[in-house]
Amino acid sequence: MSERRVAVCGGGIFRPDIWRGECAEEGVAIAYRDMLKSIPGFDPADVDVLMMSYFSDHLNQQLCMGWIIQDYLGFHNKPGYRVEAGGSTSLDAIANAYFMIKSGMFDVILVPGWEWMSEVDTATTNMMIASAADTDWDFTVGGYYNAYYASLEVRHMQLYGETCEDLGRIAVKNHNAATHNPYSQWRMEHGTAYITLDDYWKSKLVCWPYRTLNNALISEGAACLLLAAEDKVKRYTDNPMWITGVGLGTDSMRPGDRLVDFPFSSFRDKAAIYPDFVKRPKTPYPEMANFGSMHAAALRAYAQAGITDPLKEIDVAELFTPYDGVELCFYEDLGFCGRGQGKNVVREGLCEYGGELPVSMSGGLTAQGHPVGATGLYQTIFLYYQLAGKAKTKYGQNALQVKNARRAMVTGHGGTACQGGVIIFEKD
Amino acid sequence: MDKKNMKDSAPGKTVSKESAPKKYTNYPTVIDHSTEVQKEWAPWVRQGLWDIKGYRVVKGPAGGGTIDESKKNLKEFMVIDRTEASLYSHSYGLVSPFFLGLLEGKLKGTKCPNCGTVYCPPRAHCWNPECRMTETEWIDMPLRGIIHTFTVQCLAAAPFEHILPFSLGWVQVEGADTAICTMLHIPYHDLFIGQKVNLKFRPKAERKGDLMDMYAVAVPGQKVPKWAVLQSDEKQLNRLDEATAATTEFIKKRYGLDNSKRGW
Numbered sequence: 206m207s208e209r210r211v212a213v214c215g216g217g218i219f220r221p222d223i224w225r226g227e228c229a230e231e232g233v234a235i236a237y238r239d240m241l242k243s244i245p246g247f248d249p250a251d252v253d254v255l256m257m258s259y260f261s262d263h264l265n266q267q268l269c270m271g272w273i274i275q276d277y278l279g280f281h282n283k284p285g286y287r288v289e290a291g292g293s294t295s296l297d298a299i300a301n302a303y304f305m306i307k308s309g310m311f312d313v314i315l316v317p318g319w320e321w322m323s324e325v326d327t328a329t330t331n332m333m334i335a336s337a338a339d340t341d342w343d344f345t346v347g348g349y350y351n352a353y354y355a356s357l358e359v360r361h362m363q364l365y366g367e368t369c370e371d372l373g374r375i376a377v378k379n380h381n382a383a384t385h386n387p388y389s390q391w392r393m394e395h396g397t398a399y400i401t402l403d404d405y406w407k408s409k410l411v412c413w414p415y416r417t418l419n420n421a422l423i424s425e426g427a428a429c430l431l432l433a434a435e436d437k438v439k440r441y442t443d444n445p446m447w448i449t450g451v452g453l454g455t456d457s458m459r460p461g462d463r464l465v466d467f468p469f470s471s472f473r474d475k476a477a478i479y480p481d482f483v484k485r486p487k488t489p490y491p492e493m494a495n496f497g498s499m500h501a502a503a504l505r506a507y508a509q510a511g512i513t514d515p516l517k518e519i520d521v522a523e524l525f526t527p528y529d530g531v532e533l534c535f536y537e538d539l540g541f542c543g544r545g546q547g548k549n550v551v552r553e554g555l556c557e558y559g560g561e562l563p564v565s566m567s568g569g570l571t572a573q574g575h576p577v578g579a580t581g582l583y584q585t586i587f588l589y590y591q592l593a594g595k596a597k598t599k600y601g602q603n604a605l606q607v608k609n610a611r612r613a614m615v616t617g618h619g620g621t622a623c624q625g626g627v628i629i630f631e632k633d
Numbered sequence: 634m635d636k637k638n639m640k641d642s643a644p645g646k647t648v649s650k651e652s653a654p655k656k657y658t659n660y661p662t663v664i665d666h667s668t669e670v671q672k673e674w675a676p677w678v679r680q681g682l683w684d685i686k687g688y689r690v691v692k693g694p695a696g697g698g699t700i701d702e703s704k705k706n707l708k709e710f711m712v713i714d715r716t717e718a719s720l721y722s723h724s725y726g727l728v729s730p731f732f733l734g735l736l737e738g739k740l741k742g743t744k745c746p747n748c749g750t751v752y753c754p755p756r757a758h759c760w761n762p763e764c765r766m767t768e769t770e771w772i773d774m775p776l777r778g779i780i781h782t783f784t785v786q787c788l789a790a791a792p793f794e795h796i797l798p799f800s801l802g803w804v805q806v807e808g809a810d811t812a813i814c815t816m817l818h819i820p821y822h823d824l825f826i827g828q829k830v831n832l833k834f835r836p837k838a839e840r841k842g843d844l845m846d847m848y849a850v851a852v853p854g855q856k857v858p859k860w861a862v863l864q865s866d867e868k869q870l871n872r873l874d875e876a877t878a879a880t881t882e883f884i885k886k887r888y889g890l891d892n893s894k895r896g897w
């Protein structure tokens with residue numbers, strides 16, 4: 206592995222919405238144009254590889270859509286790869302681009318990402334997404350990710366005592382943040398007025414305890430990201446966002462199997478924190494309450510970046526949280542607090558704007574939007590402008606710029622955290 | 634090979650025994666089949682084949698930039714409606730005995746002869762890294778277990794929408810080290826983690842050999858413990874009552890089904 210550093214040099218946005226008239230290749234092209242505008246020093250001839258980030262084939266009846274994108278952008282003599290990892294798709298695309306540049310094999314990689322999710326009706330989109338669950342064993346019962354995630358959250362609530370109100374607080378935080386984001390789906394749908402817990406209680410119950418405001422949006426949208434090796438970075442930006450840690454992890458396909466999760470049997474000492482009023486499974490972490498793949502990924506990324514106290518040492522984070530209980534559990538699995546303490550992070554406002562570590566100030570999956578292959582790219586672009594200290598140049602005067610942000614984190618995960626990843630970014 | 638099934642294996646076409654392609658001769662023989670589904674669904678699959686059925690012209694925000702910029706940039710788009718349908722013939726593989734067991738009203742699991750881990754759902758090979766993919770052995774599981782976790786659904790994906798509202802969860806079957814996803818026919822006012830359940834099967838004629846053949850009911854006489862996460866918050870319980878009532882109304886309107894009469 207080469208010693209040279211790798212940086213995110215900028216990106217472009219085609220904003221997510223419940224429906225976009227443009228088709229995928231046009232949306233990606235518009236995002237790419239947006240990137241070209243912000244990186245005048247960029248020459249398409251510099252690109253060594255296209256790393257394409259998209260999740261589904263069956264949502265659009267099109268196999269190999271990556272070829273259409275490569276063709277449409279005019280890169281059809283360059284190497285091109287498709288990365289697919291469920292919800293972790295865009296995180297994994299960035300990670301793989303990083304590995305390739307870090308290896309010394311390539312210098313400049315363009316990462317286009319997209320998803321067009323409204324060609325079938327919403328209930329069918331949900332069915333098609335749920336076919337990423339085990340179709341023999343889990344999908345057959347209820348066939349709905351929301352129900353699986355709700356069940357995981359109920360287990361966590363029972364063990365550690367967070368309340369529905371805690372989940373509401375996270376929903377309010379992320380939606381209100383999204384009103385500052387002029388690309389967010391929530392602002393398009395709702396406008397710029399803040400919501401309160403009262404509004405949260407009025408939103409429709411989906412699967413207890415989750416209400417619609419706790420859930421990821423269904424979106425169509427695209428984004429582009431540019432990654433380059435250290436010696437090429439200067440051509441593109443004065444504000445490179447260096448990648449200083451990349452950690453990936455996986456867990457069982459079926460969450461019910463995590464009661465005897467052998468590869469996690471050595472993870473943490475769980476004895477002291479496991480309540481005694483419910484039956485203790487053979488391997489108490491992560492079982493069906495927490496997300497072991499994310500914990501494993503975080504440990505790997507933190508080790509590379511030299512982080513020992515993430516809550517203090519990271520300044521701003523964009524977490525991949527399709528449901529708000531996931532955000533609360535991630536506070537624990539990513540080491541912001543101990544297991545079972547996620548509720549305290551919520552109640553003390555540690556991850557709100559102005560708190561110790563603001564989380565998902567873009568609005569995240571539930572309010573900015575969630576066209577799967579583009580989601581992590583939107584979040585990474587948001588962090589790029591945060592670390593550059595230039596949030597308002599991209600997101601307008603009211604942007605939620607975190608003061609003096611030097612170190613950032615983005616995460617991704619797919620399935621019921623069957624696969625997860627963490628990337629740490631730093632500025633000079 | 635069963636003549637009828639030979640035909641079935643080529644949907645939409647009539648294949649006589651004589652003209653059947655030679656490459657099928659080494660294929661396994663169908664020794665039992667529940668329906669003539671391939672024949673029945675052939676016309677439907679043809680009907681739903683990739684085909685353009687119509688179009689609409691719609692006008693909406695377009696282009697790049699922010700919300701405000703694209704609201705000023707309205708364009709017309711042509712939107713086509715096209716279909717796609719398939720019939721998948723999927724093997725349950727080495728764990729087929731589990732699903733055949735469901736048809737007989739039996740619950741089966743597997744046990745690793747090396748480390749003793751009991752799997753329900755079954756695995757044909759032990760996933761304990763120390764066991765190096767040891768082949769497991771079939772065992773009969775008792776029709777009892779405890780609820781590991783649950784939810785109450787007021788929205789669902791397309792195939793399950795008409796049975797809303799309902800509860801599902803994961804049950805750790807007695808003797809198993811893992812938990813299995815199943816429907817919970819337990820009114821949510823009584824439902825809690827750790828609750829003892831009996832596993833039941835739908836009437837034999839309705840079984841399909843999938844997990845929906847089975848459901849859990851509460852072992853009678855259990856009191857909801859004080860710490861139970863749903864019942865300890867009366868406000869939440871009331872909100873859930875309102876939500877399930879609204880869901881029942883929605884299903885009545887949309888599908889003409891009165892799920893309030895079916896019991897939970």
Ligand SMILES: [Zn+2]
Pocket residue numbers: 745746747748749750759760761764767
């Ligand atoms: Zn074993």
